[in-house]
Amino acid sequence: MATATASASSLIGSTAVQLGRIRVLKEGINQLHKPQSSSTKTGPVVYWMFRDQRLRDNWALIHAVDQANRLNVPVAVAFNLFDQFLGAKARHLGFMLRGLQQLHHEIEQTLQIPFFLFQGEAIDTIPQFVNECGASLLVTDFSPLRQVRGWKEEMIKRVPDYVSIHEVDAHNIVPLWKTSDRLEDYARTIRPKINKLLPEYLIEFPTLKPQTKKWDASKRSIDWEKLIENVTSKGAEVPEVEWCKPGEIVALEKLKVYSRTKLMNYAADRNNPMKPEAVSGLSPYLHFGQISAQRCALEARRFHKLYPQAVDKFLDELIVWRELADNFCYYEAHYDSFRGAAGWAHTTLIDHSLDKREHIYTVEQLEKAQTADPLWNASQLEMVHHGKMHGYMRMYWAKRILEWTSSPQEAVEVAVYLNDKYHIDGRDPNGYAGIMWSICGVHDNGFQERPVYGKVRSMTYAGCTRKFDVAGYIAYVKKLVRDVKKQKGETVLNR
Numbered sequence: 001m002a003t004a005t006a007s008a009s010s011l012i013g014s015t016a017v018q019l020g021r022i023r024v025l026k027e028g029i030n031q032l033h034k035p036q037s038s039s040t041k042t043g044p045v046v047y048w049m050f051r052d053q054r055l056r057d058n059w060a061l062i063h064a065v066d067q068a069n070r071l072n073v074p075v076a077v078a079f080n081l082f083d084q085f086l087g088a089k090a091r092h093l094g095f096m097l098r099g100l101q102q103l104h105h106e107i108e109q110t111l112q113i114p115f116f117l118f119q120g121e122a123i124d125t126i127p128q129f130v131n132e133c134g135a136s137l138l139v140t141d142f143s144p145l146r147q148v149r150g151w152k153e154e155m156i157k158r159v160p161d162y163v164s165i166h167e168v169d170a171h172n173i174v175p176l177w178k179t180s181d182r183l184e185d186y187a188r189t190i191r192p193k194i195n196k197l198l199p200e201y202l203i204e205f206p207t208l209k210p211q212t213k214k215w216d217a218s219k220r221s222i223d224w225e226k227l228i229e230n231v232t233s234k235g236a237e238v239p240e241v242e243w244c245k246p247g248e249i250v251a252l253e254k255l256k257v258y259s260r261t262k263l264m265n266y267a268a269d270r271n272n273p274m275k276p277e278a279v280s281g282l283s284p285y286l287h288f289g290q291i292s293a294q295r296c297a298l299e300a301r302r303f304h305k306l307y308p309q310a311v312d313k314f315l316d317e318l319i320v321w322r323e324l325a326d327n328f329c330y331y332e333a334h335y336d337s338f339r340g341a342a343g344w345a346h347t348t349l350i351d352h353s354l355d356k357r358e359h360i361y362t363v364e365q366l367e368k369a370q371t372a373d374p375l376w377n378a379s380q381l382e383m384v385h386h387g388k389m390h391g392y393m394r395m396y397w398a399k400r401i402l403e404w405t406s407s408p409q410e411a412v413e414v415a416v417y418l419n420d421k422y423h424i425d426g427r428d429p430n431g432y433a434g435i436m437w438s439i440c441g442v443h444d445n446g447f448q449e450r451p452v453y454g455k456v457r458s459m460t461y462a463g464c465t466r467k468f469d470v471a472g473y474i475a476y477v478k479k480l481v482r483d484v485k486k487q488k489g490e491t492v493l494n495r
């Protein structure tokens with residue numbers, strides 16, 4: 001892993017980053033047809049926040065404020081709460097809304113930037129707000145997922161011609177469109193591209209400048225408690241988890257403690273489900289954008305001299321594999337179905353699609369962890385009740401689903417359904433890429449041919465027993481589930 005050499009406070013560096021990070025989606029200055037009134041020109045800059053739900057270390061917010069200051073107009077943050085987004089439940093929406101509640105308070109108190117919360121469809125609410133407040137510029141953060149890209153295409157049509165839309169990749173360290181303009185087949189092909197650009201992009205953030213002109217509207221209150229109550233009762237089927245407290249302050253604290261006390265074990269223990277403390281546990285915060293990956297990388301890098309191997313491995317997962325997942329979802333239209341399989345894996349899986357399966361389970365049996373494999377059942381229960389399965393187990397979990405469903409198509413569907421329903425970090429490009437790696441050979445090579453898997457890498461129960469204490473993990477999950485049930489006041493059978 002290359003280490004960044006740019007000076008932390010380099011202004012030239014940060015300007016370059018700003019320029020590279022932004023993509024102008026719409027520079028619709030159609031002056032011939034729409035002469036602009038002066039009031040339109042002096043409208044605010046609106047930042048439609050979606051994926052990067054934080055005020056610290058957020059390039060989209062930095063850009064919105066910077067643009068507002070240049071135009072001498074105020075800035076506002078708008079967030080749209082969907083009635084339904086990819087099946088999100090109480091676990092996800094509760095975590096998100098509690099984080100936003102803190103953000104709302106802090107952004108208005110400390111930065112005096114108003115925060116507007118809308119409910120409904122973003123393609124309606126955001127253009128309407130842009131229209132109503134006469135915005136001059138709409139800034140948005142970046143997501144490679146097809147739904148979000150579809151909304152943006154629609155918004156381009158719905159905002160007035162004179163409004164520019166700037167999309168800022170505040171999630172990846174190197175903006176996706178800078179790293180590569182194509183689907184990358186492997187980590188080894190994207191790694192050198194990212195490493196080459198890291199000195200330019202992995203730099204300290206500039207301080208968010210005070211606004212030169214502030215929004216003069218009176219404060220609007222948001223009934224967060226009611227909203228949270230609504231979404232958590234509607235999605236109660238998958239309840240919130242106690243152990244994972246939301247918000248950027250908690251996330252930053254978690255990062256600090258982890259880097260100081262546990263990161264040193266990352267290279268040796270990250271693949272041991274019996275040592276869950278060896279991994280950072282940051283994925284829920286990264287997924288909801290409550291922490292910036294760039295901040296995590298900067299913090300981890302401070303320990304490079306002390307534990308070079310651990311830090312290099314952590315940065316490789318955090319940067320290369322995470323950004324590879326965004327690349328996959330952006331450039332592969334079928335990122336969540338068998339059609340997105342690697343070419344060689346598609347062929348071999350079709351060749352083996354009629355192979356006899358030892359078991360075929362229904363979705364319900366899988367969901368209820370009713371398979372003949374106690375290790376798989378434990379991982380499923382860890383996900384259902386704890387809300388986060390250990391990373392090593394996620395690979396085993398997905399691969400076994402391939403063995404127990406009637407086709408690779410069905411295996412991907414079931415894995416995506418369960419992953420997104422129960423994982424607190426679900427509905428993330430990492431999840432789609434992880435499932436496609438496990439089942440469809442994406443970003444992987446072929447291995448020795450086996451029934452059902454064909455040449456796709458397999459993982460077995462016996463293999464796991466050689467790697468870690470399987471019985472210990474099963475007992476650990478049993479206790480985890482018992483504790484969660486006790487917390488919820490459910491009767492626990494001592495089996």
Ligand SMILES: Cc1cc2nc3c(=O)[nH]c(=O)nc-3n(C[C@H](O)[C@H](O)[C@H](O)COP(=O)(O)OP(=O)(O)OC[C@H]3O[C@@H](n4cnc5c(N)ncnc54)[C@H](O)[C@@H]3O)c2cc1C
Pocket residue numbers: 270279280281282283284286287317318319321322325389390391392394395398419423425426427428430431432434435437438
């Ligand atoms: C079948 C399967 C499903 C997965 N589903 C999800 C998911 O829904 N959401 C999700 O965020 N991740 C998912 N992953 C990727 C990975 O397992 C998790 O990101 C990781 O376990 C999260 O725990 P952590 O934050 O403690 O990770 P750490 O090991 O501490 O890593 C730090 C960060 O690096 C990134 N990272 C680590 N491993 C990977 C990886 N293999 N690919 C991409 N990025 C990685 C993550 O952002 C992670 O938070 C999945 C992987 C597989 C194989």
